[in-house]
Amino acid sequence: MRFKYQTPTGIHDLCGEDQKYLDFLYTKAKEILEFYGFEKIELPILEREELFKRSVGEATDIVEKEMYTLTTLGGEKLVLRPEATASIVRAYIQHGMHTLPQPVKIWTFGPMYRYERPQHGRYRQFYQLDFEILGSDSPSADTQVIFLTFTILKELKLKNLKILINSIGDSCCRPYYKKQLKTFFRPYLESLCKDCQRRFEKNPLRILDCKNQACREIIDLAPQSVDNLCQDCKTHFKRVLEILDNLDLPYLLDPYLVRGLDYYTKTVFEIVISKENLSLGGGGRYDKLVKLLGGPDTPAVGVALGAERIITELKEEKIKVKGMPDPKVFVAKVGDLAQAKALLLLEELRKAKVPVRESLGKDSLRAQLDLANKLKVKWVVILGQKEVIKDRAILRDMKKGTQKEVKISDLVGILKKLALN
Numbered sequence: 398m399r400f401k402y403q404t405p406t407g408i409h410d411l412c413g414e415d416q417k418y419l420d421f422l423y424t425k426a427k428e429i430l431e432f433y434g435f436e437k438i439e440l441p442i443l444e445r446e447e448l449f450k451r452s453v454g455e456a457t458d459i460v461e462k463e464m465y466t467l468t469t470l471g472g473e474k475l476v477l478r479p480e481a482t483a484s485i486v487r488a489y490i491q492h493g494m495h496t497l498p499q500p501v502k503i504w505t506f507g508p509m510y511r512y513e514r515p516q517h518g519r520y521r522q523f524y525q526l527d528f529e530i531l532g533s534d535s536p537s538a539d540t541q542v543i544f545l546t547f548t549i550l551k552e553l554k555l556k557n558l559k560i561l562i563n564s565i566g567d568s569c570c571r572p573y574y575k576k577q578l579k580t581f582f583r584p585y586l587e588s589l590c591k592d593c594q595r596r597f598e599k600n601p602l603r604i605l606d607c608k609n610q611a612c613r614e615i616i617d618l619a620p621q622s623v624d625n626l627c628q629d630c631k632t633h634f635k636r637v638l639e640i641l642d643n644l645d646l647p648y649l650l651d652p653y654l655v656r657g658l659d660y661y662t663k664t665v666f667e668i669v670i671s672k673e674n675l676s677l678g679g680g681g682r683y684d685k686l687v688k689l690l691g692g693p694d695t696p697a698v699g700v701a702l703g704a705e706r707i708i709t710e711l712k713e714e715k716i717k718v719k720g721m722p723d724p725k726v727f728v729a730k731v732g733d734l735a736q737a738k739a740l741l742l743l744e745e746l747r748k749a750k751v752p753v754r755e756s757l758g759k760d761s762l763r764a765q766l767d768l769a770n771k772l773k774v775k776w777v778v779i780l781g782q783k784e785v786i787k788d789r790a791i792l793r794d795m796k797k798g799t800q801k802e803v804k805i806s807d808l809v810g811i812l813k814k815l816a817l818n
């Protein structure tokens with residue numbers, strides 16, 4: 398039967414197995430990032446529209462076509478955040494984090510919203526793990542972000558990972574590269590898709606992002622940014638690659654990788670699944686963004702990883718995650734007197750780390766034992782009216798069908814031993 402109220406197009410619940418995978422990713426990322434000194438930040442889901450127009454860029458797909466914008470009753474234009482970096486930079490400036498010892502390392506995790514055409518691995522609400530280093534221009538910061546991205550995915554036991562990397566220069570060398578791109582694309586203008594014709598005027602670098610096959614064939618002949626870097630960008634990129642070599646990371650130069658956001662400078666990278674080049678995450682350096690949004694001149698670098706894509710890949714590679722432990726004990730109760738006793742017993746079992754389930758309603762003893770059977774529980778504690786008065790309970794072995802009376806005060810000790818075997 399089709400239920401009338403479905404989630405909106407491209408928006409999903411994450412429940413059951415998916416939730417376990419999401420927790421797995423979150424827990425691993427938290428453990429690793431906090432060890433490396435990243436502090437967690439909870440960001441608002443709503444931000445001012447201007448923040449993303451200014452940072453992500455007016456000519457990007459995100460700002461042109463994909464933002465969920467709403468106007469409040471007070472006339473404010475707000476956006477459901479499409480990504481986290483702009484918000485992190487906003488928070489860095491708003492809370493004066495430039496006065497803290499630098500660099501400042503921040504991480505966050507949560508849903509992002511983009512009005513995209515839903516397809517495999519592309520949703521309208523998706524979770525991102527995001528971490529950033531603000532206040533360092535060192536190639537070591539770039540490589541730490543790349544290394545940790547790789548480490549998190551490796552610790553999840555994902556295989557077949559590949560890092561694609563490029564440098565897109567900065568305000569010193571990029572204008573010249575853009576000019577070269579315009580000169581190159583001008584004769585092909587008629588053959589480019591409508592979007593690229595617009596990009597040609599607004600920002601020719603964005604053409605390199607196009608997925609259209611006809612455009613891609615032309616792009617493959619275009620000049621490459623790495624051949625047009627200024628000395629500073631060249632030295633920086635060379636150092637990043639040297640460090641990656643020493644870390645023995647599987648990277649590949651991708652001369653047309655530009656990423657879909659305008660704020661990047663110098664290093665850009667993506668981490669992909671080798672066989673289908675599906676991007677699990679991507680990031681790069683953005684040395685001008687803090688200043689652009691009104692803060693002090695602060696170099697920075699960061700990455701965002703897509704949780705749903707990682708979950709899909711974990712399933713694809715048949716990687717198992719631990720869920721909640723199976724219950725070993727079931728607490729059944731009969732009569733009102735047993736209610737409080739049952740709750741207290743559950744609490745003691747929690748402290749003793751014995752996984753337990755219970756019956757909450759006023760079902761018959763038979764129904765409660767049926768439920769215990771369905772849950773494949775080995776031991777059932779029956780708190781009956783008569784026994785509870787004597788401070789006793791019945792302990793039933795479900796496999797053998799035998800039972801005996803025990804003192805309630807001895808129960809936790811007995812169950813702990815039984816559950817461990």
Ligand code: AMP
Nearest residue numbers: 518519520523676677678679701703706
């Ligand atoms: P971006 O913020 O565009 O740099 O993307 C970083 C990562 O987020 C990508 O590599 C994907 O894993 C994930 N991602 C981006 N857009 C979507 C989407 N619409 N649906 C699911 N995952 C996405």
